[in-house]
Amino acid sequence: MRKTLLVALALVLAACGTAESEPSTSGGTNLNVNLGPDQNRVTAAKDDKIASKVPEKFRSKGELSIGGDAGTSPPLRFYATDDKTVIGVEADIATLIADVLGLKPKIEVSSWENLFVGLDSGAYDLGLSNITVTEARKEKYDFATYRLDTLAFEAKKGGSWKVKEPKDVAGKVIAVSSGTNQEKILVDWSTKNVAAGLAATDIKYYQKASDYYLALQSGRIDAYLGPNPTSAYHAATSGQTEVIGNFSGGATVQGKIAATTKKDSGLVGPVQEALNQLIANGKYAEVLKRWGLSDEAVPTSEINPQGLPKS
Structure with missing residues (x-):
């Protein structure tokens, strides 16, 4: 399916030139698409004050394990032309968060179901995979919002x-x-x-x-x-x-997408602070613009806001 997706993307981009970085202006949107493994991602500097608030069990590893479903849905999380590098807006934001926290991002891939299993077991420190805040999920996880659903x-x-x-x-x-x-x-x-x-x-x-x-x-x-x-x-x-x-995505309630951590792990606070710094310094807006998602920006990251109601 990965190769099929990349072939399909190459075909729809063929009219614009190369599949690597040729701009498309259809629909009034100027979008530079890069499907290659060398993403030249937006980066951020470490913030020592925020990084010091990361619990020692995460800091001692020197890396942040970030789980998600690579899926086949650009521009969220998908595979580059090398069929192994995870790219997309979720990977970019995950990298920025890790940068601010002074940790090396370790982008992990799982199925949607196993993403939450990995958070529960501690295999993943953080989940970034278009996860919507819901009241049911708040019973097991903490959330720091970063995009509208x-x-x-x-x-x-x-x-x-x-x-x-x-x-x-x-x-x-x-x-x-x-x-x-x-x-x-x-x-x-x-x-x-x-x-x-x-x-x-x-x-x-x-x-x-x-x-x-x-x-x-x-x-x-x-x-x-x-x-x-x-x-x-x-x-x-x-x-x-x-x-x-x-x-x-919440019908009568505005749904929100959030970075997800195991409940009471102590990580959600520093992640929220990192996101708010990225919002303030423009790095966040730069990533959303790169993927054509500026209209889904949030003015500030919230911890555990009202989620979609239980069924």
């Missing part, structure tokens, strides 16, 4: 259809990934529409980006509902699709 409806470019409220998806064929919060939102919207006498939404399930983008281009689905970073990045680099509606 925003969902997007992505459709074929050039249409007039926009999604602003539930009635806009009545009678439409829309794809989601199963077991996700966006699936729950879409099912809820469809149920409300039916109760109001409108047509149900025909919900299709896809787990691979390559599959739902083929379905979108062939007209088998009208739109895909997924994480905004993935859709914004794809629209900016492919020139084939566009975002036709944005919503909070």
